[in-house]
Amino acid sequence: MKEARAFSETLNFKKLKQMYLFALITIAITILLSQLLIQHNINSQLNDSKLINISGKQRMLSQKLAKEILILNSDADSSNDQEVISNIKKTLALWKFTHEALQKGNDSLKFPETKSIHLLELFNAVQPNVNYIEKATTQYLIDREKHISHTISQQEVKGILDNVALFVTKMNVIVGQYEYEALEKVTKQRNIEYGILSFTLLILLLEFFFIFKPTNKKIEILISKLLSSERRAIKLARDTEALSIIKENSVKELKSLNFAMENTLLYCRISPLGKIIHMGDKFSKLLQYNPSFDADKNFSKAITTVEKEQLDIDRIIAEKQRSGWQGELNTTDKNGNTLWLDMAMIPVRIKKEELELLVICFDITVRKNAELEVERLNRENIIEKINQQKIISSKIVENQENEQNRIAREIHDGIGQMLTGLKFSLESINLDDKEKSAQKIEYLKKLSLDIIKGVRTATFNLMPPELSDHGIVSSIAKLTLELGKLTGKNVQFYNKTDFDQRLDSLIEINIYRLTQEAINNAIKYAESSHIIVQLSHSNKILSITIDDNGKGFDVASVEKKRNSESGMGLLFMKERVQYINGRAFINSIPGEGTRITFNIPI
Template identity: 70%
Template sequence: MNNRAKESIDKITFKKLRRLYLFALLTIAIMVALSQILIQYNLKSQLSDSRIINISGKQRMLSQKLAKEVLILNFVTDTTKKNEEVIRINEILSLWKSTHYNLEKGNDILGFPKEKSTNITQLFASIKPHFDTIVNATSQFLDNIKRGKNLNKNQKLVQTILENEGDFLLKMNQIVSEYDKEALDKVTLQRKTEYVIFGFTLLVLLLEFLFIFKPTNHKVEKLISKLLLSEKKALELAYNTEIISEIKENSVKELKSLNYAMENTLLYCRVAPNGSLIHIGEKFSKLLQYNPFISDKTFSQVLTPIEKEQLIIDRIISEKHRSGWQGEINITNRNGESLWLDLSMVPVTIKKEESELLIVCFDITERKKAEQEVERLNTENVTDKINQQKIISSRIVENQENEQNRIAKEIHDGIGQMLTGLKFSLESINLDDKEKSAQKIEYLKKLSLDIIKGVRTATFNLMPPELSDHGIVSSIAKLTQELSKLTGKNILFYNKTNFDQRLDSLIEINIYRLTQEAINNAIKYADSTHIIVQLSHSNSILGITIDDNGKGFDVNAVEKKRNSESGMGLLFMKERIQYINGRVFINSIPGEGTRITFNIPI
């Protein structure tokens, strides 16, 4: 009878929790729906407010435009233009009148409310005399123009329009300000309403946690304790009772099936609060290479033979046997192998003054090994990247030094010597001997042209003026022409899609240097006689392709030789193209030639 009464109480309790849970969900759903309805209503109202403010602002513009057109018409003498002005003023006046009446009286189609606040109603009442005066004066003015009569009165009508137009603008500004203030009040009210709904929703969630989830958790813990207690009693009856009824035998079979499933699928055991082992699962005992029939061992001694690791496990059980614990531990098995376990320790109450710990583990050794391997590979990749950057940095510094030495040598050996010769020639001119002076002056002119050419060549190598003046197309065309003249090789450039856009200066200089590097490599290493540079583009990609008929190379073999000059050249290309978010494709066949393609987003 007592058991039935307890079951009945449990059913009533769970039904009550279910009703409370459904009530909480329904409350949250209602609050969310109410919040959405209020938000949508306020958004619709705000859209109407913004439209009204916009139209009210246009009314000011229309009044100014009307006054302006009336002034213009007053001074127009040409009959054709006068008729056009009359039509334009009639259109403006009609639009101005209809809009004003819709704002004042309301219009459901346009979304203008018929009900207005007291302030706006008063403002429309105060603006009405000025509005009516402007409308009447404009109508009389146009009527006089059409009939060609009473034209002497038009000047007074124009003056009347201008006098009332200023007052109309002032009142209209007040109306727009009042509409804006009311719209702001609506937004503020909506914000407060949403805060109230949000606070109420949080309160419902808190109450749901306190009165639904927490009691449910308590019920589940008690259910687990009951199941463990039932298992213990069933095992005692199985070992100590010789005659078991058919019903009890079926119960024992079910418990054995459940126990078998746990033994062979879970790494679990039961431990007393003092650390002694009560029971260990078969799968767990196989993993630890422990004989489950030995009962004089503690849980820490079963896990590991290492004393230091046993002390750590005993300390965890001693400190956490009441509150429970979950974490990862590293142990050493009896073969000296390292094992990682994800261990969960749950305190279970058996009786009022008797409790034990249910420990469930997962073998995460392979995962840890994988994590360590990933960490090792990441460390190697970082180290390799740092070494590459060091090599790149040293090569950049070396190339800068070589370029500076080359420029200095060109200036010293070429331009410097020519300037020295120019100086000596100027000093040797004898103005008394006009014939020799004329010859020397001609020589000096030629020498000056050579100096200018040398300076232009040096500056072209540093930064071609075409790049900053005309863009990447002109600079690449100039580059191919100059290199073709200097090397004697057939270097051609084709702008296939007539690309003529200007790009960011940083992108243009990188594209130029990449193209220059590819052509120089084809000249220096490929022994090619023909080099073709092609430029094409789409809406989002600029493509540059450099083809040569040289000796080609094995791309994979060169990329592996990072310390070689050719390997570093390819690495520099990839680093530079990545700097401008582009991509490089290198295709080469030994003995046939090489194609390098740069794709840059534009």
């Protein structure tokens, strides 16, 4: 012991403490500097990515401006001019604002005012095109509103398109410059971080060789001497103190066990007659049981205040005092609240003739309440689904009935009346009067063609012959063509992957009806002028996408209104596509348009 004490005195702990403190401060400073630098560069990179994104958006806005001008210039119907002109003005204003923010900086968008010399040169180079596009577009809109010569407008449109093309090309260079400068920043940050990491590793290496390794060696020697001294001391005191140490350890273990049981377990010791011998502190707090004030120490009355529940507990104690019992109890505490306990009664023999019951419980009230709540929610969910199915079924029957009534009216009012006219015209033909007979025969030919057209229209609405004869691609192509002719809308169909497979008839019918409903909704509700239907496929999925430029809607709010016509329409559409194991994706932006995509496994 003296040798160890003398060796420990030679260790300079004050100097060791100073060295440790210096090393820790150095590491902390390097980590702090590294984090500050990283956060600064991350914020800078966020602004850089935003700049690149907005610069790329400028190209899209210029192209959108050119597209809207082309639409306005090619639209012979002047009734929509004001709406298109308003959209062009909005696009022009947004394009101009964004360009000025990129060129001169903007505090709200966090765009810097300062730029590199190369970026300034690129912005100066694109500025003439920006000025021309802004001036020419404004002049073109004024001419369009005043109905000035079409030839002048064509010249202005051509000038705008040429400058938009130049603008897009130059903006590509600007975006590339932004990306190049952002890459330079990232490279610089990486080199700095490597430097900080190298410095930190150097500090750790120096600490290891000059602090940890020498100190560890000295401490190992000290511990070795201390252990040797301890072994000699234990050997000298073993005979006299062995029993005392064992007894002390046993007392500590019993105290620890008793403390753990009192404060962590819900436990109680009761007699075979149900009287409380001892109850743990945690169990007492849960049951609000105080042995000093509660004269009646009956276990069942401490557990619950309901007489029926007390009788059940007394019965369990009487029947299971020798075999033991385990189960869940639903009881009522002194405040009238429901209490669920997972209880185990274990018989313990203290002496030969003395028997006790050790009761160990777990409070499962929260879990049971959660289970009951889950059951209640499941029941409500099932009831809600049943009600939705009832609504869907009734709506389907109603739609079928309306479709049948519509077809009946078409046959009665259209085809029926034409057939009646045909009958009367045939009966009124007088073969002796050849001139009038020839006129009536010509009229009958025209009437016969109208009847044939009406029959074809009715059968097309029921089931287009192309669907059964040629498949889904041909039927959708015919559907878009016919709807475009009937409504005057620009309805286009594209088979992007040249899909030509035949599917199950039930799948083809549902795909046709889904596409028909989506196009009709775009025409009827969205007030669209341009509708594009695209079909594509992979090895496992067939996709049909319907895009329109209508007024759009808020998908979330419409889906919440399950009782409205639009809300039920979306629900029916999703139910129908799920019927053929497909999925529907509906994306819409108010004021910009809607995209509906159906993915069906093939």
